[in-house]
Amino acid sequence: MREKRPRPRRSTALVTTVMTGCILAWAKVASAGEAAPASGEEDEAAARRALLYETLSAKPKGYVRTLAGLSFGSGLRFNNPYRLATQLGASAESPSATAPYLMLTGALAFGPPDGLQHGGTLGLSIALSGVGQTVLTPGYTLMYRGPGRLLVYGRAGPSIVLSPDLNVGLEVAGGTAFFVTGGLGLVLDVAGNLFYGASTWEKKYPTYPVLSASLGVIVDVEFLP
Template identity: 80%
Template sequence: MREKRPRPRRSTALVTTFTTGCVLACAGTAIAAEGVPNAQGEDAAEARRALYEALSAPPKGYVRTLAGLSFGGGLRFNNPYRLATQLGASAESPSATAPFTTLMGALAFGPPDGLQHGGMLGVTFALRGVGQTVLTPGYVLMYRGPGRLLAYGRVGPEILLSPDLNVGLTAAGGGAFFVTGGLGLVLDVAGSLFYGASTWEKKYPAYPVLSASLGLIVDVEFLP
């Protein structure tokens, strides 16, 4: 009679198959850890880096807007017409200008904690004597750091609209101290130069004017 070989038990085959699968799985994991890049992990890390760079980079398109109201006065030098406010004995002595009020607005671009530049426009009205209206457009350069102080300089034409049309040049500088984040006190000092009508002494006389004003300023910052 032929002897029957014993069949391997099913449990032994299952154990062998399971063990082989585990070994292969562990080997695959080790190979992936050593040599195969993890695409999802790299994508997540790249996304985090891009987000950090976007948040830490200085904002683009930053805009600062300023609006102010101030009151002041000035000194006019070379007074050939002997104005009533003459302060000296000769025509070359200074005279006091009429008190005035100025409305101004400015728009500047640049980094929020660095130098910014843009344009400004001011309208000045005389508060006493002959009615005068002066329009002052110009270029402005300013700096406001993380503190409460703002410094600026401006230059441009100064257009006398009334009572007679005339055009001069002005250069000014000033500063502001902000009581709150957007409201502050501003001091502006300006020097202007106008050419006037001829006199017996001079055919093209020049009239320098030095003025100062004090007022309130509002600072509004936004990203377009």
């Protein structure tokens, strides 16, 4: 009698193969599904970076520069009909030295931070000796501060003598500042003034030019509104 041999379990092998294929396919689909969100997150992060770069690199819509200064100075007064004690020459037309003064200044300017700016300025000068005198000088100013440490400016406007007697003249001035730090610097200011005075025997409407210079400190504060 012939001995029966056991049949190979083809069905078991087939089932194993099919299950293995399904597992591999599921793993592939799962990995693809996980990669999609990762790709989406990368795109979103890239978009955020691009928006941030665009915002930071855009030119500011508004820019304000504020300046405040404190300085000491003196000057020369020309045409001295009253023979002041500080007369430097022999005639009335010779110059005389003005009293030393303390000057407080402030300015507000608008414009591009790396270009020409314009705005308003206000100064108050107080005599430190002799007859008490106070002068107020509002005006219009132009200034420029580039990427370096220097700032240059010019200004013009009325010069109002508040005491001892009220008088109004004109002032044209300019100066430069060297910044030791980003916001603190040394400033040199040169101003020319022209005043009308009381009549004399020689002239009915005399004028009194004054040339002065001052040296002090200045503070620069910049901000975006």
